[in-house]
Amino acid sequence: MRVVIAEDSVLLRAGIERLLADEGIETVAAVEDGERLLEVLDEHRPDLAIVDVRMPPTFTDEGLRAVLRARERMPDLPVLVLSQYVEERYAVELISSGAGGVGYLLKERVADVAEFVDAVNRVARGGTAIDQEVISQLMARGRRNPIDALTPREREVLGLMAQGMSNAAIAKSLTVSDGAVEKHVGNIFAKLGLEPSQEEHRRVRAVLAYLERR
Structure with missing residues (x-):
């Protein structure tokens, strides 16, 4: 099996590559951003792409957007997505596409070598491997407000955004x-599902979501 890895953490990228090598799986390319991912996918046409959700430059959703673009060009490309936590909107988009060869695992699962390798092989064969936590959150998503998915610090930052503070002012206020x-x-x-848009300002939309929740 030939695999491409897209992960910005050097240690995790090297760890996954070594783990796969121990199982006789060849990593033909390992990159750290979405644009390079698209390039190596076109070049190598691998049996599987293992992709982190968040990569440079903004560390939001570059990996997922690159995957969705890649699957438009290569619909049969098996993809195993790794995420620090459940990105519900993208999980739904991937899972509901109807195409086989899709996996969505939390990064902590990589530590369970047997489970991770099983997911790699299953997705490469055209099957699915969806983290149980992802399933649980998707089942509950209709009962939750997106603001509830924010961490306490993220809510604090959003609250300061609602006060009209710039990023620099927020950093000074929080001493970060x-x-x-x-x-x-x-x-x-x-987390609020706000993609870049020329028509609407994401900062304003985020603040509106915050004010509606209060």
Whole structure:
């Protein structure tokens, strides 16, 4: 089996590659961003792509967007998505596509070698491997407000956004780096399902969602 890995963490990327090698699975390319992923997929046409949801430059949904673009060009491409937590909107989009060869696992599952390798083989054969936590959250998604998915810190950042603060002002208020605030804001947009749009400002839409929840 020939695999492409897209993961921005050098350690996790190397760990997955070594784990696969121990199982006789060849990694033909390992990249750290979505654009390179598309390039190596076109070049190698692998049997499976293992892709992190969040990669540079914004660490929001680059990996998932790259996967969806890749599957438009290669509908039969098996994809195993890894995520730090459940990205419900994208999980639904992948799972509901009707195409085989789809997996969605939380990153913590990689530590269970047998479970991870089983998922790799199953997805590569055209089957599915959906994390039980993903299933549980999707079943409950209709009963929850998206704001509930935010962490306490993300809600705090969104609350300051609602007060009209810039990222720099929020960083100063919370005594954190500008980069940390940018990451929190990216997480907020992703969890609220707010994609870039020329018609609507994501920051305003996020604040509206916050005010409606209060």
